Amino acid sequence: MLDGVSLDHLRIFIAAADEGSFSAGGRRLRRTQSVVSQTLANLEAQLGVKLFDRSSRSPVLTRQGLALLAEARAVVSRMDVLKARAKGLSDGLEPDLSVVVDVVFPLDQLTGAVAAFQEKFPATPLTLYVEALGAVLQPVMTGRCAFGVMGSLPTAPGQLTRERLLSVRWAFVASPTHPLASLKAPIPAGVLAQHRQLVLTDRSELSQGKDFGVFSSNTWRLADLGAKHAFLRAGLGWGGMPTGVVETDLANGSLVRLDLEEVPDANLVMAMFAVFRTDTPPGPAGRWLIEHLKSGSATPARTAKAKRARFQP
Amino acid sequence: MLDGVSLDHLRIFIAAADEGSFSAGGRRLRRTQSVVSQTLANLEAQLGVKLFDRSSRSPVLTRQGLALLAEARAVVSRMDVLKARAKGLSDGLEPDLSVVVDVVFPLDQLTGAVAAFQEKFPATPLTLYVEALGAVLQPVMTGRCAFGVMGSLPTAPGQLTRERLLSVRWAFVASPTHPLASLKAPIPAGVLAQHRQLVLTDRSELSQGKDFGVFSSNTWRLADLGAKHAFLRAGLGWGGMPTGVVETDLANGSLVRLDLEEVPDANLVMAMFAVFRTDTPPGPAGRWLIEHLKSGSATPARTAKAKRARFQP
């Protein structure tokens, strides 16, 4: 034995204190009265503290006993936490979860799912990375993240599995002060190419040379969606944005939608997928999170519902 | 045994994980390597979780093992807290401390001492009551409070011990709009008696009929020092206040000092005492707090020092 006082000692102490009687405490734990008596005498000796006043018929906690009772509860409660955690792990729950999400993924959908996740799996630490485009892929490949959330794969290695989550509507926009904004008719590619396009980029090598929706050779590359947003509003160029991000701008006129000849009906959508390595599929927690990132499983939050209504008119 | 997993299991787990080796972990705990091996196998079986990957030469924690290691540390750490607490109690430290303090006790001295107390005895819950005059005595008599802090005892039962703490300077004041305020010469008792005096009182029976510094038969009795303060400032009467409470009022003129004929040199001080039942003297924590309530042991806080300087010009 490494230490005189054990968990069983504390459990017997708690039972006796709760029941107000050694005998009753013993009954609760299916132990004889004698072991309770001996154990508590032993515990008192180990701690050097009188826990019970035995002068009356049934023992009553001393003040010291009351103080240590709270400590004892804390100890066994912590042990119960450990066992609960172990139970989860033995059922296959992953000990922690790292996820990387593309910036263009709808924020409210993400926050709603993550909030629900924390409530559902409070013991599972969740680490969230937000990256752009190809930068999502890298941590998934290396295994640092259990899965990633990203748009159409520029290059889809065979070792990856992807699973459709939802679609992000896309709009090409510009500031109302921008020359393109005054053109009502569908804009042909030739005209587009004459104006600087703002393009989201990232620092990874995986998406090098793989451009998505780039119509102009005159481009500025921005690694941050918020920066791109600000540049667009400042009239420094035109480019595509998720409609969810710019809808208030479109409503109040600080950005206007561009009608492109190449994109009929402005119906551009980008499908978003959960992507993970086929050899290490997500465990229960990761799977749960993936399910709750799908469009059908929006959180009951009001904002999410409103957003969905706008997405499917 | 009430439960398969014990504290010793966790301690062995922690040692092995820390050392990165079963043998080294065993050495640290003065146990054979075989018991470490067996114990960990047993623990893994109990929890249903593989803690170590034994495929390589020296075992390495699995992800689950890493997660449970943190939990294990939490459990034994909580147990260490319990034992530390028990150690304090066995050394005679009281499990908790209740104290009742008279409102007129200098606030900064009190807060300083209490703050230092919480730092010195973080495990000892401190309950503080603030009462007026005789109301301080009652919880001390009944034993609900280990000691009380109060002014001169109106009636000093022999079963109480008192110990001097510090002196509170006292001033008789009134609003500048009050008729007495315009009298420069020392005011005789006869004149005082013609004006309403505001007197601090309390709801206990112990101070019934025992008035302190009452010169007028026309009195209003206030159970709250703050209320008395407000009444004085409103010009509703005259009365005594601790100088510490009214010094800013005296400085900015919202109250003026009265020069009483009965009280030469305005040198009225009220000695304050720690009072406790002789049969239950305070333990180490209580004694520590009493020492730090004395005037010489002011906290190093700037305000307290400044206040003391003003008190002893």
Next chain:
DNA sequence: AGAAACCATCGCTTGGGGCGATAGATGCTC
């Protein structure tokens, strides 16, 4: 190849946890 670690497994011993019995004390009931 050999030494030196490491871990798993197997008997063997032993100490503490648990049981039952007993005795003394206290409170309830008739």
Next chain:
DNA sequence: GAGCATCTATCGCCCCAAGCGATGGTTTCT
């Protein structure tokens, strides 16, 4: 007040899990 029920303390006994030492297999370093 006698009898009964229930409580705690203590004793002797049993037994299992914890611990030990030895053995064997494996990896790493020299």
